[in-house]
Amino acid sequence: MDFHTIFRSRCLVADGALGTYYREKYGDTRRAPELDNLADPCKIETIHREYIKAGADILRTNSFASNVRTLCPDRAGKMTRDERLKTVYDNVSAACRIAKTAVKQEQTAAAEEGRKLKEIYIAGDIGPVPEQHSSDDQDEEIIEEYKEMVRAHLDAGINLIWFETFADFERILPVAEWIRSIRHAFIMASFSVNAFGYTKTGLSMGELIKTAKESDLIDGIGFNCGVGPSHLSRLMKRQNLGELIVAVSPNAGYADRIENRMIYRDNSGYFCEAMKEIAALGVNVIGGCCGTNPSYTRRLARTAENMPIAKRLADRPEQRAESEIRYDNNLFIRKLYSGEKVVIAELDPPFDGNDRKMMEAAGVLKRAGVEMITFSDSPMGKMRASAAMSAVKVSNQMQIETMPHMACRDRNTIGIGSEILGAYMNGIRNFLFVTGDPVPVGDRGSITSVYDHHSVTLMNYVRQMNRELFSEDPIAYGGALNYGRKNIDAEIRRMEKKCEAGASFFLTQPIYSDEDIERIRYIKSRIDTKIICGIMPLVSYRNALFMKNEITGIHVPDEIIAQYTKDMSREEAQAAGVRIAAGIAGKLGEIADGFYFMVPFNRAAMIAEIMEIMR
The missing domain is CATH 3.20.20.330 (Homocysteine-binding-like domain)
Structure with missing residues (x-):
């Protein structure tokens, strides 16, 4: 038949x-x-x-x-x-x-x-077979x-x-x-x-x-x-x-x-x-x-009854070729791809509804010359104020470009689409898409992860939104780069998938060691994309030990730990953090396409000092 x-x-x-x-x-x-x-x-x-x-x-x-x-x-x-x-x-x-x-x-x-x-x-x-988890077997x-x-x-x-x-x-x-x-x-x-x-x-x-x-x-x-x-x-x-x-x-x-x-x-x-x-x-x-x-x-x-197949329209204006997606109105992307180094900084939204420290830190960063402020999305699986709403508020009040992070952990597809549309309506044109840290083990009985997407499928989702909804002024988005992954070639393959899904740039975790700088150099030699290197000043001996021992994927070498002592004053420890971070930025100068400063505990003045040294 x-x-x-x-x-x-x-x-x-x-x-x-x-x-x-x-x-x-x-x-x-x-x-x-x-x-x-x-x-x-x-x-x-x-x-x-x-x-x-x-x-x-x-x-x-x-x-x-x-x-x-x-x-x-x-x-x-x-x-x-x-x-x-x-x-x-x-x-x-x-x-x-x-x-x-x-x-x-x-x-x-x-x-x-x-x-x-x-x-x-x-x-x-034949309908879909229910699936709970995926494995080869x-x-x-x-x-x-x-x-x-x-x-x-x-x-x-x-x-x-x-x-x-x-x-x-x-x-x-x-x-x-x-x-x-x-x-x-x-x-x-x-x-x-x-x-x-x-x-x-x-x-x-x-x-x-x-x-x-x-x-x-x-x-x-x-x-x-x-x-x-x-x-x-x-x-x-x-x-x-x-x-x-x-x-x-x-x-x-x-x-x-x-x-x-x-x-x-x-x-x-x-x-x-x-x-x-x-x-x-x-x-x-x-x-x-x-x-x-x-x-x-x-x-x-x-x-x-006896209805012939209607003639189809061969082409429709709503269907735009991917090559027509242009970022002419996006100053951040234009500067990044012109070869100039971009400088962005990350703030964590507050745990409560008090935004005073966040707004003060944003003001310091703007005056220091940071071009865009990013906002993390409940990192470590701990609730904070909405990254998108924080980005909208800072953008409107400070007149500075902002970029919310969006994790796949907390929203289904409807929620993700809704938040992107709302942010777009309020002028947000840049996002960082991440799969998201898992919910802490102790909270899993009462807090449910969603994960309708992982970072790559979310990027594909937004790529289609760009084609069909935002083609005149599309959203630019990037992904996270886990340079510390044991199998670095596997990480490069994942980066390639993100690029195919429309990622324009990558942000890295904080970099501290010469070995990791060389890993970034190797990645740059293997894939043609923009990498904005993460720098986070360590604020104390205790903070340095915590980053070294408790944060997966970040390597803090002993020679950096040795520059801190237990009895340092706050000012001395911060000065050490600024000096070390500025030195790392100098080593990354010929490799990085920009710098991504993570502001520790809202101490934005440290970022301003680092930027002053870099000038």
């Missing part, structure tokens, strides 16, 4: 939701419908037949969540790997039999009524679980494989490559995005479409779930679909939670009108996801 030809022949209608309709129809809000593939197949067959009667062209098997976690949550740990995979295979095989039986029963009923049923295409539905098991789902569909004669509600291609592509090695099947990859057009891993619709266009493993791309038809219509209008086969199945809208149940309002008329707009963009398949039911499919089928 040539699905490429079939999907281009006219606009087809896929069935609607199975999970939410199952719960609506049978009243069981907790039971996964996949469990009834073997326990009560008549329930699933009835739903399939309702969708066929409503006019669906494509019927998806009831196998979205036919995974080990769903099928045997209490028994998985007691089963062998082969037993777990057999459970998945048997359940998916049953889902295929039910779908085929539903089609056959409707064909028989139509024949008895003296009419001919149109051809119904069965798609093998687990990766292998997860891929094998996906393969078992696919194998069951292929063995049942279903050659339309429909990956649905994914966030990226990470699991899809290796499985698709395996499929290609054993069978000629049509592979559809469908993704769930939020109202801004991003998946939960930070990929934009544009980037997903680009990957699908460039891959010879993917035959079609889809977008389902996540948002309602109006938002998805707006997002689809921004995309350049090229020649891809495209399927779109939004939710009925946004659900209300009533007594722990997700309730969707019946808006099939509105939904259908919105889907007409989507079909007019040249979409090949229209359908519905959560909250839709056969009444939605019936309206869609009437709308799409």
Whole structure:
């Protein structure tokens, strides 16, 4: 069966939701419908037949969540790997039999009524396998679980494989490559995005479409779930679909939670009108996801009856080439890339709501000639005032460029996007993106880390925001450089990934030793990027010992410790710190693209003294 030809022949209608309709129809809000593939197949067959009667062209098997976690949550740990995979295979095989039986029963009923049923295409539905953590062994098991789902569909004669509600291609592509090695099947990859057009891993619709266009493993791309038809219509209008086969199945809208149940309002008329707009963009398949039911499919089928595929716009102004991203308005980036050395300094926002010391330190730094002030984002996993809000306040009151750090630890994708938009509205154009220190062990029972992103995926996320939202005045961003990493070549490879994700510069941890200066020199010889070297004056003997013994990745040599004594006065210790830091800056002069001063305990006057010596 040539699905490429079939999907281009006219606009087809896929069935609607199975999970939410199952719960609506049978009243069981907790039971996964996949469990009834073997326990009560008549329930699933009835739903399939309702969708066929409503006019669906494509019927998806009831196998979205036919995974080990769903099928045997209490028994998985007691089963062998082969037993777990057999459970998945048997359940998916049953889902295929039910779908085929539903089609056959409707064909028989139509024949008895003296009419001919149109051809119904069965798609093998595969949803994401739940994952808790990643390791090589687990990766292998997860891929094998996906393969078992696919194998069951292929063995049942279903050659339309429909990956649905994914966030990226990470699991899809290796499985698709395996499929290609054993069978000629049509592979559809469908993704769930939020109202801004991003998946939960930070990929934009544009980037997903680009990957699908460039891959010879993917035959079609889809977008389902996540948002309602109006938002998805707006997002689809921004995309350049090229020649891809495209399927779109939004939710009925946004659900209300009533007594722990997700309730969707019946808006099939509105939904259908919105889907007409989507079909007019040249979409090949229209359908519905959560909250839709056969009444939605019936309206869609009437709308799409004999509808040709609409002509697509070949190019859209919203899609801007990466080469068009320019930082003409960004003085910091312009100076950095002109070859001049930049000087920035970091302040820690306060633990409480009193910003007096922070503001006083910012004033000292500005008068000393610092060009930009950066703000850490709750370092060491300890709560401080918002880095972005601190940056906005200092920028507005001091009239100096500021750059908040943003850690992935504390916000989900929505929170990250929201904070970036808010900072952008307030004139912030520079960020440092870091994965973030973990929550301290003692707090992990009451404080939860998020980590929807790590630093590289966050950079990719913002790169897409630059293309689609900020192209006229984009955000510049950098990453952290851990020069003290044991495998320095691995760190360089990670830097390369950050550069590919759009990083314009790197900030290092504090540098103290000649050995580490040489490591920076080596890194500079291996990668063409801008490195702004970290300098933090040590303020006392105790502070020096702490940095040497308790801060991972920082090497404070004994000859520096020897320049402090326990009985030094505060002034003597600070003078030593200034002298040492200025000496390190001098050694870095021919290597560094700039200096990144970390202000210890808000003692900004020390930074001013160091800068005066450097002049």
